[in-house]
Amino acid sequence: MPLLRRIIALALATFAVPSIAAEEQALTLLRPDAVFDGETAVLRRGWAVLVRGNRIEAAGPDVAVPPEASVIALPGTTLMPGMIEGHSHLFLHPYNETPWDDQVLHESLALRTARATVHARVTLMAGFTTVRDLGTEGAGYADVGLKHAIEQGIVPGPRMLVATRAIVAPGAYGPRGFEPGVGVPLGAEEAGGPELVNAVRRQIGAGADLIKLYADYRWGPGEPSRPTFTEGELKAAVEAAHSAGRQVVAHASTAEGMRRAVAAGVDTIEHGDEGTPEVFAAMKAKGVGFCPTLAAGDAIARYRGWNGAVPMPKGVQEGFDALAKARKAGVAICMGGDVGVYAHGDNAREAELMVKGGMAPADVAIAATSGNAKMFGLGDRLGTVKAGMLADLVAVEGNPLTDISAIRKVALVMKDGVLWKGPVGR
Ligand SMILES: [Zn+2]
Numbered sequence: 001m002p003l004l005r006r007i008i009a010l011a012l013a014t015f016a017v018p019s020i021a022a023e024e025q026a027l028t029l030l031r032p033d034a035v036f037d038g039e040t041a042v043l044r045r046g047w048a049v050l051v052r053g054n055r056i057e058a059a060g061p062d063v064a065v066p067p068e069a070s071v072i073a074l075p076g077t078t079l080m081p082g083m084i085e086g087h088s089h090l091f092l093h094p095y096n097e098t099p100w101d102d103q104v105l106h107e108s109l110a111l112r113t114a115r116a117t118v119h120a121r122v123t124l125m126a127g128f129t130t131v132r133d134l135g136t137e138g139a140g141y142a143d144v145g146l147k148h149a150i151e152q153g154i155v156p157g158p159r160m161l162v163a164t165r166a167i168v169a170p171g172a173y174g175p176r177g178f179e180p181g182v183g184v185p186l187g188a189e190e191a192g193g194p195e196l197v198n199a200v201r202r203q204i205g206a207g208a209d210l211i212k213l214y215a216d217y218r219w220g221p222g223e224p225s226r227p228t229f230t231e232g233e234l235k236a237a238v239e240a241a242h243s244a245g246r247q248v249v250a251h252a253s254t255a256e257g258m259r260r261a262v263a264a265g266v267d268t269i270e271h272g273d274e275g276t277p278e279v280f281a282a283m284k285a286k287g288v289g290f291c292p293t294l295a296a297g298d299a300i301a302r303y304r305g306w307n308g309a310v311p312m313p314k315g316v317q318e319g320f321d322a323l324a325k326a327r328k329a330g331v332a333i334c335m336g337g338d339v340g341v342y343a344h345g346d347n348a349r350e351a352e353l354m355v356k357g358g359m360a361p362a363d364v365a366i367a368a369t370s371g372n373a374k375m376f377g378l379g380d381r382l383g384t385v386k387a388g389m390l391a392d393l394v395a396v397e398g399n400p401l402t403d404i405s406a407i408r409k410v411a412l413v414m415k416d417g418v419l420w421k422g423p424v425g426r
Helices: 100-106 109-125 142-151 194-205 231-243 255-264 277-286 294-303 314-329 348-356 361-375 404-408
Strands: 027-035 048-052 055-060 070-081 083-088 128-133 159-162 210-214 216-218 225-227 247-252 268-271 289-291 393-397 410-415 418-421
Touching: 027 393, 070 361, 070 410, 083 361, 109 128, 109 142, 109 410, 109 418, 128 361, 128 410, 142 159, 194 210, 194 231, 210 231, 216 247, 225 255, 231 247, 231 255, 247 255, 255 268, 255 277, 277 289, 277 314, 294 314, 294 348, 314 348, 348 361, 348 404, 361 404, 393 404
Parallel strands: 027 070, 083 128, 128 159, 210 247, 247 268, 268 289
Antiparallel strands: 027 048, 048 055, 070 393, 216 225, 393 410, 410 418
16 A cells, blocks of 8 residues: 555645645655656656655756665656546446446446546556546536545545536436426536526536536437537636636537637637537637547447448547647647546557557657646646656656557556555665
C-alpha cells in the first residue's frame, strides 16, 4: 500500500491543489533512460528528475542529487508527465456490458459510485493522473464526492475536473420511450430559456469545475442529430459559466450545433463528426479546442458487430474525417476518447486511433500531456516535466514519441509526489 497523503487542505481554487505537509518534503530522484518533457518531441536521454514533496524540483542532465534523496532506477523507460484524459465518464461502464439506458435507469447511485471508484483506480494505474470527467450521466453530483474522496486519499484515482450533471435542452435527451410527463431518470439536467443560466449557476455552486452543454442531439429515435439550444441560449450559458471562472464544453456533432457553440464562445467541442472546413476555421480563429472521441465511435461500431474491416462504418469514418479537417485548419486537438463507453484504463485506445488518423505519435503524446493541460487551464502546474510543476509523472517502457502504444506499458505512476505504482526507491 503506498503512503497515503494524510493532510489535505482544500484549496479555494476551482481545481484544488493539496497543501504540502512538512513531513512530506521527501526527496526522490527518478532515473529513467530518457525523459519526454510533454512539450517537445525530443527524448532527453540521460536526464533525471528530482521530486521534493509534491513538486518537481529539478529536471535535466546534471541534477544534483542530495544525499538524503531516495533513488528510483527506471531502466528501459521514458519518464513523462502524468497523462490527462480529456473526455471521461467515470460513472459509466462499457455499453456492451450494460446499455446506456439501463445504466441510467436501473443502476442505483450506490452501485454506480462503487464502480466509479474502481474506474478511478484503473485510470490512475494506466498512467492518467488527471481526467476531465464530462458528466455523470444520471448519477447526479456523485462526481464531486468521488473527486473529494480521491483528494482526501480515501480512494486512489486521478485528479478530476468534473462537469457534474451536464445540461440538455428539455426533451432532447434520454432515456426515452416513456409516456410524456412521466418522470424517469435522465442522463443530464434539462434546462432551457432563462432557466438555463440558473442551471449553470446551480451546477457550479454544487461543485462543477466546468459546464457541459449538449448543443445538438437526436430529438427522437432514429433521427439524425439536430441543434438543441439556440445561439442566444448558448451565449447566455457561456457568459454565466465564464463569469464564474469555468470553462464550457459543448457536445456537438452537427455543423450547425458546432457553429452555434463556437459563436457562443465555448472552450472545447466534443465529437464534431459533421464538422465542415468553415466550422473548423472558426474554431481555430476563436481558439476552441477539439476532442474527436474516435475511440467511442470505434467502440460503438464494434458493439454493433463491426470487425474493424474496411470500409469503415459511417460513424467511424466521420470521426477520422473530422480529425483530418480540424488538423488542416490548425485547431488544437484534445486527447479524449469518451472513455466509459469502453473500458476505463483503456485510455490509450484514443491515442492509438489518433495516430491511425494521421497524427504523429509525438503530437499525440504532447496532446495527452501539455496540450490537454493548456487547453483545460492547467498548464501552469501540470502537463510538463520541469521545475516547479506538480509531481505527476509516469514512466513507460519504450519510446512513446515513435510508438504511441508504449503508453500502455506503464512502469511507474506518481501523482502529486505520491508513488502509486513502480519500484520503491533505495
Ligand atoms: Zn461523453
